[in-house]
Amino acid sequence: MKRRPSGGLLDRDRALRFSWDGRTLSGFAGDTLASALLGNNVSTVGRSVAQGRPRGVMSAGLEEAHAFAQIGEGGATEPLVRSTGVELYEGLVARSLSIRGVLSPETDSGRFEKRYAHADVMVVGGGPTGIAAALAAGLQGARVVIADEGPELGGALLRDRYLIDGRPAAEWVRAAGLMLAGLPEVRVLPRTTAFAALDQNGIVLAERVSQHLPIADRSGLADRRLWRVRAKQVILATGALERPLVFPDNDRPGIMLASAARAYLHRFALTPERIVVFATNDDAYRTVFDLHDAGVVIAAVLDARDEATGGLPRKARQAGFEIETGAVVTGTIGDQDGVLQAVRVARLAGGGERLVPCDLLAVSGGWDPNLNLHQQRRGATRWDDRLATFLPGAAVPMQTIVGAANGRYGLNDCLVGGREAGLAAAAALGFAGTVVPAPSAGDEAEGEHASVWHITAPDGDESRSFIDLHRDVTVAGVTRALGAGVRHVEHVKRYTLIGTGVEQGRSAKVNAGRAVAGGIGLDFAQVGVSSGRPPAEPVPFALLAARSRGALFEPVRTTPIHPAHVALGAVFEDAGQWKRARYYPRPGEGMSEAVVRECLAVRNGVALMDASTLGKIDVQGPDSAKFLDRLYTNRIGTLKPGRARYGLMCRLDGVVFDDGVVMRLEPNRFFVTTTTGNAGPVMEWMEQHLQTEWPDLRVWLTSVTEQWATVPLVGPRAREVLAPLVVGMDLSKEAFPFMAVKDGVVAGLPARVARVSFSGELAFEVSVAWDQGLALWDALLDAGSAYAITPYGTEALDVLRTEKGYIIVGQDTDATTTPADAGLEWMIAQDKDFLGKRSLERPAMQRTDRKGLVGILPDDPGVVVPEGCHLVADPNEATPMTILGHITSSFVSPSIRRSFGLAMVTGGRARVGQRLYAPMMNGAPAVTIVDPVFYDPKGARRDG
């Protein structure tokens, strides 16, 4: 095509250079990549995926099936971008694609953002319908969001020569835009595509914030922004898409939709020399008028209908155009590059062909309302004979489909319908503000659309008659599918790959359905088309991830004592979102040396750790005891104020869910701890039962995990270290026994002190307000300095608790482990009901060959058999071997000075004394099954 010396919506003062396949070309501000390519006589923009045929720009918008390019360089290069939607900018780098896109491993400097918005009325589409709707609703006072994919409002008005109220439509668009801009509750989002419609009127938008700017001008700006809009009312003014026609060689560069030919004229000042217009409906006649007025030779006007009686054809005849009704294109001829040179024309009824030379063939097979968002909500569609397309059925609740999207193609219909929809949406929400008169445009009487979609190849070869131009699927391909026995459009899609391309077969669906219906002699309305699914337009992964990248992927949770761990050189582990100190290596120490030192400090001296990540729940109310008795397997109600008890919870299936300490602070108040990982799930579990199962219970829950910082002070010297720090608190064994709780003051801080121990040593667990945690830690360290107080981490804790045979839920247990399996049968109260109890009574739960917790001692005391290893009786058995269990915890014990561990094995403690093997690729170390308590079995140290 040629660029005209003037006209179009271009800024001629701003010539822009861009690169296409390494060549430097130039266009103007206002161009798209597609128009700039056409303006540089680039006819072929890519090759087709299956047959490798040359393909050119075939649309000026969403209908595009060919022109997808690789845009940008380095880490920001983006594959398969629709060239008709790319605004040209200085320095744009684009490449044609050989089928597949390319991704770059380089760092992407682009930033993607996310925003949330609430709207009274969300208007999707900024054409005449959407503008009229937004204006009507906005003037009523409603909070309106209107989004359009283009850089400015106007939609189809930008590509056509319409009059509104007797003036050029552009003037009305400009005036309406100014009015919208003046309404404080209205937000106009240009360059914004609504790509997903969610339940309850959620609309998801993709806004191009800086993508249209030269790279150098983007700094500080987001690349794109994701909008999640929740709207009370949604107005879909998404317009209609023009449909191609199917005939032999209908895919050449130089074949374009009729409306696109007008868009390239009116927006981009591009014209061919000789044009053939081939249509089944009236709208294409606008192409005849407009291109003729621009000096283009109208080589032929072919109307597949037997009669063309609408207003526009009549005008065309009056203007002296020769209109051939019942005439069609039966083939096309290309030059050596495959670019269109001429079309073959014949009567639909048959007869001879003639050649008509031309450099542009404008086709229109009719229009399809753009209903993707409606279909995403499972909105129905219905076939309309007169318009030969699918129109929306009933809109989903709180939505309106209006204008061309509703099959009302006349501009006046759009303006009136849009305004009425805007008023109705606002009125439904109780708004009653200014009402301005409706703009008006004179619509032509529209003739019926022909149901012609396919011109049979005169030679019977349908292998070049493309239905899906992007996927290269032809009539012959569909015929082959039907011959194989498939009948359903979804099977045809999967057999041929129709509709699976980057444009999701937008312009192919209806013709595909018709091919199927025709092929098997069914009514097309029954065959239907495959449904639209999100997204309506492709969006980059990075847009959905938005700011959840890098360190912001998930929050890092740290305790108030974290700075102290860092200062001590701790090595951390991830425990869910928490960072926990795993061990504190001193210079020259590896993990094993550090852990031995930390363990021995606990056993022989005094040590402290940060247990602030444990889940904590404050349970209050007169029915608290009853509530907790139903949750825990053991009896809680008998606990006396000031005392604590180890508690165990099961899921409904009787499997161990969580464990922790339950403290009774007052008759009607409990303080419950959970494992770190189950802080949230236990809280939800409690709330769920309270709210849905036992709403009669008067119990109130508060998660206080981040209200209390907790430091266990542990070891035989713990009492001595703590004593000088407390005021009026008798720490003696008699006054403050194991499993007692006291509130008081520690190191000048209000504190709760509990005699609980997960290491088996004398321990005082001190809790203070979260923001005083570091002060507590420092005070304890200070007070313990004379006793060589030692911070210990989770790794040492793991060794210490394993020596005592204490389980970690989720490590030594899994989703099959009952309390009895874990050796905790003593925690099951027989005289009350609790969640999971009934399941525990099932026969399989009572079997004696269930897996049970045992200890293991490797034959070689220097070998730590890896956790996760499975145990067998015969290491030489062929696979699949008879597996008896697996090792759940495995360490070197500084206390018994050898390797040891815990395991779950069938039969449990009945196997004590047996020797089993842990086969691995490189050997099968032997272990002896022993009792799981390796240290201080009587608990004398803990109780001390």
Place this chain on the structure above:
Amino acid sequence: MHPNEHALHNPEFLWRNPDPKPSYDVVIVGGGLHGLSTAYHLARNHGIKRVAVVERGWLGNGNAVRNTTIIRSNYLRDESAALYEHCLKLWEVWTEELDYEILFSQRGVLTLNHNLHEVREGHRGMYSNQLNGVDSEWLDAQAVKEFCPIVNTSADLRYPVAGGTLQRRGGIARHDAVVFALARAADRLGVDLIQGCEVTGFDIQRGRVTGLVTTKGRIGAGKVGLVGAGRTPLLARMAGIEVPLQSAPLQALVSDIVEPMLPCVVSNALHVYVSQAHKGELVMGAGRDPYTSYAQRGSFHILEDQMAAALQVFPIFGRVHLLRTWAGIVDVTPDASPIVGITPVEELYLNCGWGTGGFKATPGSGWVFAHTIAHGAPHALNAAFSLDRFETGALIDEHGASVAVH
């Protein structure tokens, strides 16, 4: 391979479209992959001639076309490992046996671990697999990088990759081709595939099923196999059987097509799993939506979270486009293992509850279910997967080990 090439593998003929006969020896209710596989194996392995599959929609119109096509057998429990390994061995011969290019590709399934707890559970699974005769090996972070170079193994990650387990024999296949291949193979063996035929009731005489009431009339049946995935509870209820299934949406998505860059299947506990199909698109799944639903659509935030998780591990995916999303309905049992076996109604058999793992089980599911129907009793491989285990408590938990951390 160019992106349409595999469509060209589709044969000239797939299936007849017969009307139902008055009666059959066996009627399979549900024309998804497991139903087709069952019918195929009934005819192939057990010589049963008069078999029909009745399907309310079109063949494969369920999770067959809504899954992420991942195939692996590295399950934790012994019973599961045996069953899924049987499936994998069948996959390994199916291209030849079905005489169809189903694009079965054993490119390896890599499961990444990101913290100590996951590493421990990863090793547990690996050792269990090895002893069960299922291939599995451990890759440390560097070996992960070598095996799949686009994985971000930087220590600066929010959750750095600690390593992963690899099942080299795992991989993917083209799901649509598997539907076509099985349907064609069943049709060739004389199975009537009856689409657009919905079951509305059962004829049960003195505790024994004798036929089906359908939208295409009554169909007599000597034996009936229910393979209705998420709709199984609705079907079973018509026969007076309660099935402990919960149905929830599980979303998946594909990207547009890009140059080959992902040589294997990768998944992790950050809730993303991804492979690159032969055509070039990335196929990705996430965790299921946390509510019960029959609507084949999911929650948007699941996609957002999934993308964030994907870009943690694969920053190179930032600019690839989300092209299409969908949701299947997964039928999940209380222990996340399937139910394959007999029911309280004589000659009525049940195969359901495959949850998120159905595609990979296609061959073995049909194989053992056909055996169960033909013999009136389960095969050793599916004996443990009985309906009555929810009463006895002999569960086969496959929820994955508990995610609790200390």
